[in-house]
Amino acid sequence: MDRIRIVGGRPLEGVIPIGGAKNAALPLMIASLLTRETVTLHNVPRLSDVRSLMRILGNHGVDAAISGKRLGQAEDAGDTITLSARDIVDTTAPYELVSKMRASFWVVAPLLARMGEARVSLPGGCAIGTRPVDLLIMALEKLGAEIEIEGGYVVAKTKNGLRGGEIVFPKVTVGGTHTALMAATLADGTTVIDNAAQEPEVTDLADCLIKMGARITGAGTSRIVVEGVSRLGGAHHTVLPDRIETGTYAMAAAMTGGDVLLQGARADLLQSAFDVLARVGVEISENRDGVRIRRNGGGIAPVDVTTEPFPGFPTDLQAQFMALMTRADGTSHIRETIFENRFMHVQELARLGARIRLDGDTAVVEGARALKGAPVMATDLRASVSLVIGGLAAEGETMVNRVYHLDRGFEALEKKLVRCGAEIERISGER
Numbered sequence: 001m002d003r004i005r006i007v008g009g010r011p012l013e014g015v016i017p018i019g020g021a022k023n024a025a026l027p028l029m030i031a032s033l034l035t036r037e038t039v040t041l042h043n044v045p046r047l048s049d050v051r052s053l054m055r056i057l058g059n060h061g062v063d064a065a066i067s068g069k070r071l072g073q074a075e076d077a078g079d080t081i082t083l084s085a086r087d088i089v090d091t092t093a094p095y096e097l098v099s100k101m102r103a104s105f106w107v108v109a110p111l112l113a114r115m116g117e118a119r120v121s122l123p124g125g126c127a128i129g130t131r132p133v134d135l136l137i138m139a140l141e142k143l144g145a146e147i148e149i150e151g152g153y154v155v156a157k158t159k160n161g162l163r164g165g166e167i168v169f170p171k172v173t174v175g176g177t178h179t180a181l182m183a184a185t186l187a188d189g190t191t192v193i194d195n196a197a198q199e200p201e202v203t204d205l206a207d208c209l210i211k212m213g214a215r216i217t218g219a220g221t222s223r224i225v226v227e228g229v230s231r232l233g234g235a236h237h238t239v240l241p242d243r244i245e246t247g248t249y250a251m252a253a254a255m256t257g258g259d260v261l262l263q264g265a266r267a268d269l270l271q272s273a274f275d276v277l278a279r280v281g282v283e284i285s286e287n288r289d290g291v292r293i294r295r296n297g298g299g300i301a302p303v304d305v306t307t308e309p310f311p312g313f314p315t316d317l318q319a320q321f322m323a324l325m326t327r328a329d330g331t332s333h334i335r336e337t338i339f340e341n342r343f344m345h346v347q348e349l350a351r352l353g354a355r356i357r358l359d360g361d362t363a364v365v366e367g368a369r370a371l372k373g374a375p376v377m378a379t380d381l382r383a384s385v386s387l388v389i390g391g392l393a394a395e396g397e398t399m400v401n402r403v404y405h406l407d408r409g410f411e412a413l414e415k416k417l418v419r420c421g422a423e424i425e426r427i428s429g430e431r
């Protein structure tokens with residue numbers, strides 16, 4: 001297994017290109033199952049989750065191709081992927097494939113909407129507490145699906161196709177909203193989705209579905225209305241920039257006292273996190289190339305944060321912010337309200353010398369301690385990158401083990417950091 005070696009203590013300075021959002025690319029790719037025509041996605045990040053999903057879609061009969069680099073194209077430009085689900089040959093998504101990535105469970109919605117049946121293994125993904133799919137199942141049932149759980153599989157069927165319905169989510173769920181949205185586009189009649197997730201990735205999916213011929217209003221608000229159509233066509237769509245990658249490098253620059261331009265980033269996608277960083281003492285400015293993050297000389301003020309659905313502070317930046325707060329001039333409280341048990345990074349940050357105490361859903365971080373490099377273990381996607389951020393600011397050498405988690409969500413991480421002056425390298429495992 002690969003490891004990442006970091007020698008900390010250097011400020012990050014330079015330009016970091018921000019890729020397309022993983023969490024938008026995945027549902028967009030899945031939406032290609034809704035049509036016989038070709039969906040072309042631009043700015044798709046090069047990540048192992050994207051490759052895994054291509055395998056899963058291929059199993060259903062989707063022809064997927066990644067176009068090579070064109071002459072003159074920037075080295076960091078994302079991939080263009082074409083997906084053609086002309087004939088769906090298999091409506092089963094097997095355990096071996098779905099267990100690797102939770103989002104692949106979402107294929108249940110387009111398969112059911114288009115084929116009237118789907119058999120999809122219950123999902124796997126990051127080990128961040130129990131992550132049920134009861135609300136996704138509830139949404140499909142509201143649209144007339146009959147659902148049973150058989151041998152670890154969700155078996156969904158409709159007799160005469162899906163029909164519009166009223167879905168009220170008792171809790172905001174991104175995956176539930178994606179599922180409801182995709183299923184409703186081909187249902188007979190009107191669907192209202194209440195307490196819908198307002199994440200930018202939901203809006204991006206809706207934008208692409210609209211280009212495919214779907215009739216959707218209200219995406220980006222808590223109430224989405226979908227009028228079903230009988231068929232959808234192809235589309236070209238550019239994936240929006242990754243706000244979690246943006247926030248992660250912003251925290252890394254803040255932590256190391258650096259000055260970076262996050263090229264292609266959009267501040268409006270993570271206003272809450274930038275508001276928090278401004279209170280921490282970071283200078284943030286936006287221009288047409290992206291977002292510039294600077295912390296030159298000043299201290300790091302402790303700030304309390306609670307994770308919330310969009311537009312609140314994202315749970316996917318909680319671990320990275322905790323790393324930053326270990327160097328704050330005082331104590332901060334970080335409350336996680338989205339996922340239980342999303343604190344696995346705490347004991348690993350402690351190995352770098354951080355002082356963090358857990359009190360129920362809140363981490364109490366005592367800042368201002370110098371971190372010291374140590375061997376640490378990556379546990380989930382976002383937790384892993386908090387250890388990289390910690391390592392960049394720590395004295396001496398940090399070795400991050402089990403980095404395959406990082407490859408699921410961060411494209412060319414070491415390369416991007418090296419170009420900004422970090423001392424970081426990947427050490428291949430199998431020797």
Ligand code: UD1
Binds near residue numbers: 134176338339
């Ligand atoms: C998505 C993101 C993930 C992010 C999360 C919250 C992708 C690929 N992943 O995950 O990075 O951390 O949103 O912003 O986009 N829940 C239920 N029942 C359900 C579904 C969810 O109880 O049927 C709960 C979850 O356990 C969690 C909360 O709802 O406590 C929110 O989860 P959800 O928004 O669905 O997360 P994902 O879509 O899986």
